[in-house]
Amino acid sequence: MKALSIIPLTTLAAASALQQYLHEASNSQASLSSSSKPLVDSKALQDHITSDKLLKRANKLFEIAQLGVEEYNHPTRVIGSDGHVGTLDYIYSTLAGLGDYYEVSNQSFEAVVGNIFESRLVLGDGEPKSATPMSLTPPTKNKDAVFGPLVLVANEGCDASDYPSNTTGSIALIKRGVCAFGDKSAAAGKAGAIAAVVYNSEKGSLSGTLGEPSKYHVATFGLSNEDAQEFIRKLQDGKLIPSSAYIDSIVHKAPTTNIIAQTKGGDQNNCVMLGGHSDSVAEGPGINDDGSGSISLLEVATHLVNYSVQNCVRFAWWAGEEEGLLGSDYYVSQLSEKENLKIRLFMDYDMMASPNYAYQVYNATNALNPTGSEELRDLYIDFYKSHNQNYTFIPFDGRSDYDAFIKNGIPGGGIATGAEGIKTKDEVEMFGGSAGQWYDPCYHQLCDTVDNCNFDAWVINTKLIAHSVATYAVSFKGFPERTGVSSNAQGEESLYHGPKLVM
Template sequence: MPRPAEAALLSTSLIPTDNSTYEALPLVDSESLQALITHEALNASALELFAIANASVKEYGHPTRVIGSGGHYKTLGWIEKQLKNMSDYYTYEKQEFKALNGMVFNHSLSVNGVKVLDEKPFQLTPAAHVYWADLVVIDNLGCEDIDYAPLNASLSTNTVALIKRGECPFGNKSSLAGKWGASAALIYDPESDEIITGTLGTPTNTTVGTLGISKTLAESLIAQKNAGVPLKINMFIAAYVGFIKTKNIIATTIHGDQDNIVALGAHSDSVEAGPGINDDGSGTISLLNVAAQLTNFKINNAVRFAWWAAEEEGLLGSNFYAYNLTALENSKIRLFMDYDMMASPNFEYQVYNGSNELNPPGSEELKQLYIDYYESKGLPWVLIPFDGRSDYVGFIETGIPAGGIAAGAEGKNSQNGEVLDKCYHALCDDVTNLNWDAFLTNTQLIAHSVATYANSLEGFPLREPPKVASSADVPYKFNLHGNFYIM
């Protein structure tokens, strides 16, 4: 893939010339690095990050760290400030790129003149102003043109499409609804009564204003339609969608073998709906704490910490970085580890189910590292699909082995059947939405992963030649990519 003209690597900190202090440090080992990770430091960072999210209250009416907000700009500044304090150990780069940004100012929904109180707008939804439109129930999951035959059969030219969640990205459903004549769309989850939300991703010429509603409301509307009750929809969304500049921050150790780089990342942004202290403030904090404590040790292999922007808009920052690596830069990255949502309140210890058969060689070794760690602590763990949900995607697609852990999003805990993170993509994802046992354990596991590979890559598979990604032929492609499953 060609390097876009807007790619820009900005400031880097200066490399010190005196290595005597560094040479006096002990060689990194896992137990020593883990011992420096504390509840107190994680808690202090979480409180700071929530205060930063409040910088957006005046503009958004609530705390958020969505890209383009004061909360996100201050998050980036907070990360940079800490890296500057470690300038004798790390250099860092700021990589600017363009990303879609949207904002919903207000919205409303009514059925036959009765206001619906529980509905949520999708991120990157366009505006909508629909008056007294007919509701049309879409067949199947709304992922194929044929599913929209009911719109084609409708005698009305003023319609709102009611669509189930599932199989394809939300944006595909909204765009297909508009393509077949709907003025707006409503989406619901047939498996849960949670009011659905998410991102529509990059808009098309036919994307329409889209709201999420509950299963209860959707099933009531469907039952009324089947009984022949006329349903008229009023739907209003005041919103805009446009491009902004945002940036990744990438810090690399000055020392260690620069031809064998151990890379790891978390995303620095939240959704618009809330402050994102678990998603992914927890990963952001974990990386900063591990990076700070690693400065107490010598390393054999270089370590690269990355904070990606615009993950919630479709993995934009990490993909931009991975696709813009030269073949030489790519070949130096031996592995990538993704850390997204470390402290979910009703957590599971989740390990991405990577394999060397389906993914770049080394992905399975990363999976086993995490499993071995949890088992050494007597902790239960579960495998979760390695299906393109988070920031490892661009690395896998360009031939870099990857893995990672998570504590859970909107799914249910396999032990108790309750939602893993009740505040996933919601306003209540604040400092009260963190499980401190999971946060500490997972951050110590991150420290273990860094110490293990910073010390030695012996036995870890050698890199295969870098893959050159293109829109026509992307290796290691996932079925679910981008704006449907996003953490």
């Protein structure tokens, strides 16, 4: 047995005093180092942004997405995949390599993840081309094909009374709207359906997620309105449509992580916060959605270390956005009122480089959102105008990670370049590109690679992100004070809570 060493109390006291001295000296040195840097300036920070730097990071992110090939048979960075784990490692290691400028932390939480291995939908004697299994759908019974007649559900299929008596053993055809996809699937399951097909009430195909699993969920597909109309007419005429559905999938819970980086300098009680999501959908590598936003944040954070700030800057990379804003929802839910009030505003940067882009500004007004949202909106407008760029407003409808912030009293806003929306002729005159096509023709698809990104738009928008950071990192002069966590945000009545979780 080793003898115990006895250290005099005076020695311990001296050691403690020395440790305290070294700690204070270290903090003093860090403060001196920070104060010796020039105060961040918008133009100076913007000047660091180049297409070459964005391209280098985009290529790295696509390389990381390849880690998902073994499990998903194609590149992906969906939560729970090796591609997403690699993305988190890349973001964290990049931030850690910047020295002690940031306090970097991981916030872990459990999220529902899923994988669809195979699927097939046959209605009558054909397979609709637009048929797409919804994220987090359960498999068909025994992961085998099921057979039954197609049955038209009344209204939007949100109530038990919408389902006819012959729903049992059938495949339910349900119109989009009023309630969430998961609610429709569960209602169909309760009515005895063996599968469900939700068709779009608007032009275009339909993808979605069922959200939190329910024992009543059945295998569920999305279908375009165009493909659905033929079957609706036949069913309304009383014709029988023998059909079959097949989905091989898994749904389970897995841990995932938000990454937060906050400057150690600046007023810690007055923070400008900005974020983008680190995950992609399972269907592809997500280099525009939202690799572009993640990279823009990382690039701005990398160059901000050359400057001092007067207000703290907090960067966030959310996990699980594609599954229904899981990461940002969880983050805000964990904030105490005191910590909530430290966030003066939140800026959302999701999809900065769509190939058929428009410069889109969320139409965040103070009348419908926390006061300060409109002032942030006007900052974006002023930037585009000062750079002789056109812009257009898009709904502030809860479709991205700002949603939890505005619902909890934090002013919010952001910019985007467009997803599956259709570009108009007027917008072609404003931005170029192709009318009648999606802003991002590869939205939520395998082709969302580096080649899918418009670097001209990406550079402009990353410079705007740098401008937004530099502006508020210096001063909140003229920006409304936070007074509480209650909110007048109208998001509860919107059709969206995330890009896939739609009604």
